[in-house]
Amino acid sequence: MGTKPYPEKRNHTLAMVLVIVVLSAGLVYLFLTVDFIPNAGARERVLIDDFLRIQLAIGSVLFITILTVLAYAVIFCRRRPGDDTETHAVRGNLALELTWTIIPLIIVVALSIHAANVLDEMGATEHALHGQGQNDTQTYYSLGAFVPGEAGSSASAEEELVIDVTAARYLWSFAYPGYGIDAVYELRVPVGRRIVLNLHSTDVIHSFYVQEWGPKQDAVPGLSPVLRITPTRIGEYMVQCSQLCGAGHTAMTAPVHVVSAADFDSWIQQQATSGNVTPPPAETHVVIELVARDVAFDKDTITVPAGVHLMIDFDNQDVGMPHNFALYTTPAATEPIFVGQIIDGPQRIIYPHFAAPPPGEYFFRCDVHPAQMTGTFVVQ
């Protein structure tokens, strides 16, 4: 058999290149035209989608190339029965190896530059952390981080709608400081206007995410990260918490209404007249803050609406002293409704949520100090 490989190399190379070109062209066309991530509802989502298509198209060319060459070899380069010789021992080819090192390098650098520009366009390279001197004269970075300059889009500070988002297990609440609205539980925004979401968390890490809007941003205790979105489509969407935050993570959602500018303005008027407090929607969670200090609770009466799930945000501030929160039907404390874990101070815990009992008067206490730390629990 000698040192010559079996299959006629030249013909097979040509045929293979043809297969690669045809299949790649097909996949690239599909990725660039088919709308496989549906329901884009914000400017940022469209930027992401377009770039994602390009990345997947490039990837598919590479994938088809490798797959085709391997498949071809498996079909045509089989060892013939009875042939015990080795092949022509090709150790390498410097030109080829340099090529397949340098071309990916070029592709990767090009993708990085484009990505930095897309980030600028999304307004995502503006100060992501509070306290970095961000305010009116915001610096937009081109090329992502290194060169100060003009960004692709620049909505001025007055046009942006600032909303404070607070995440607590397992509830989203929204405040509109510019309009004096303190806490609503549904996010309502006008279409076409850029919103700036200041994210806060009171307990663990959560993440703000609306699928139709695109990017996510974690809400981290102790930080105030910012997410900028320009909704482009009127409709009903959903905020989904996107960072595992406990047993209620799956259901930690909130409705989002993208409405016309006129509808938004009339809603603002409505909020002003009704006193800025919309009650939380039914079947939601209510967080009750309770502090234990100097062997006493900070409240001796707690009142909650009926039909909700309750979460006690319990802050034990007594150093070295164990306390808990426990709810019973009567002061005799024979029938428990909820018994929270005893924790040593200083420590803060959010107890797992439980359903509010039927309307009536109940009794709560600390099980470690049942005589000194007591109170009345009213469900209306």
Next chain:
Amino acid sequence: MNKAPLKAFAGLAGLAAGGGLTMLVRLALGMPVWKTSPVLVVGIAAGLFAWLAATVGFRKLLSLDAARGALCGLAGTGVAIGITMLVRLAIGLPAWNASPVLTVGIFTGVVVYLITLGVFNYWARWAVGRPDGADRPKKPGWARYFDVDTDHKVIGVQYFVTGLAFLPFAVILQLVGRTHMVDPDLGILASGSYESVIGTHGIVMMFIVVLPVFFGLVNYFVPLQIGARDLAFPRLNAFTFWLVPPAGLLAAFSLMAGGFTTGWTAYPPLSSSFEVQGMDLVLIGVYLAGLSSILTAVNVLATIFKKRAPGMGFFRMPIFVWGTLATTSLSLVFTQFIGMSFLMVLLERTLGMGFFVPAMGGQVLLYQYLFWFYSHPAVYIFVLIGLGLISDIIPVFVRKPLFGYKGVAVSSMGIAWGGTIVFAHHMFAAGLPGWMRVPFMITTLLVAVPTGVKVFAWTATTWMGKIELKTPLLFVFAAVILFLIGGLTGIPQGIVPTDLYLHDSYWIVGHFHALFFGGFLLPAMAAIYYWFPKVRGRMLSEKLGRIQWFLMVPGMFLMVVPMLGLGLEGMRRRISDYEFILNLQPLHIATAVGGFLVFAGLVVLGYNLVVSNRRGETAGKNPWEASTLEWMISSPPPEHNFDEIPHVHDRPHLEQHAHVGGEPEQKSGEKEGDKA
């Protein structure tokens, strides 16, 4: 005497005793007496042990180091828990508080286990000037593997079998999870249980399956492939292995202790909260596994640097050894960071410290920086050995040397060390300073270059070879394709704008499963078929191998591609219900079916291993006609490995790689077409 009734009686008595004891303990601690999981699990474990004792013989069972260590370790844990509770009472605290009591108990129990196991005996005897006992007679047969033994081949099998033993457990966990996700309304898993199941699946797979399986192969074959008689520090090696079984048991038993709803990443503040009850066991278990990983790295690096055969320069080592070199160099210096970050969470839980509590001056994100500084290099630790296996197995079955060997060798180190400066790409949505994201994007994308070098080299090696589609090669080709999918789907994640959409979605889950399949599981399957003849002297059944391939590989595609699709649709990961958001059930059915197919393939593998171990066709020294050094000795190898250490002349995958005896050849074979 018919022992069957005695064995059955022993088993039932153990079940009753174990279950009863658990109920008594729960009564004493003020918990509800009956809870299905803990009572049944302890009961069944005790029953199994009693049945084993009756089968094997109580005396023989207790003569095994492992049994002795396990029993004493459990007793030590119980005693330490009791003492801790008494001390707490004495100083005025409530007796029971899960975190500190369990932590003290478990650490004490592990130390007692290690001492009574006997891993310190060699050093203890040597320290007092007595003969160290390394030449005591070994037990015949399977019993030897339950003792402390310094032979790298025994330790390799111990690691490997431990890893394989935990694999079905971790897979079944996830099968339950996938079944639940087919129709969450059925409530197969309660809310909060699903998150525990997937978290345990992740931790066990990564630290108790991937690391032991690969380190088992490394322990067995690196000395053979470089012509050494053992690792550099055999006694350290013995100690290092025995850290793994308690790590595995702790991770598995975290489910019983209440599970952990944080996912394997264990981010505080959630992981510090008492709602997450099983967290302590996982933190300690991973700590032990990490320690084992670091010590293995010390040992293997010393071996590779100091114990190579004459003539084996670095650029004449098999790529499996290069992959090991890259892996252990990372393992040595980065594992400390997960140990540290987990320890900090443990201290938050047990002592109320505030590293990550803003109100106490801490920072939440600190954990993520520390954690990912290890956990990103960790993923290269998980796959580099597998990639090395691919690079070594292809040439054997296409009868052609690895194309661009030097580039592939260097790329192992390039991927490993390039991958040390990319870690913040896991945190693009986490609240990083605005300037930080783009630099990490650039470094992340750059790692694609050495990865590409490997894939292209494999392809060029295969092109124009003389291919024999034996089972190892079948698994390797499937590995290449899945690994390629994994790598390419990583590009949208490395690029910040697209990652901000895909982060924490099923796209990520599909991406890393493709990488684990292509970089770990499939190469491990290939290695089993490739090296079982060397270890046991028998061939595995090719027919069963193909059946396994046809079950596992389509199953893997059926898992990975729908997951990528779910991610594009915007489905979050780590959630236990999706039906109130989007109708995505068909894709979930597909992933579940895929998962079951993969499991079926593993069952076929198990059957193949058992059957071929007894009745497989005898394998000679070198059934695959490969050229690396392990094929120059008998199957199974003798205790001392080589009668005479071979001389190495050229790269592996070439006929003139090495030979034994006679004069070492001077020329290193500049052949026609030889470049690079």
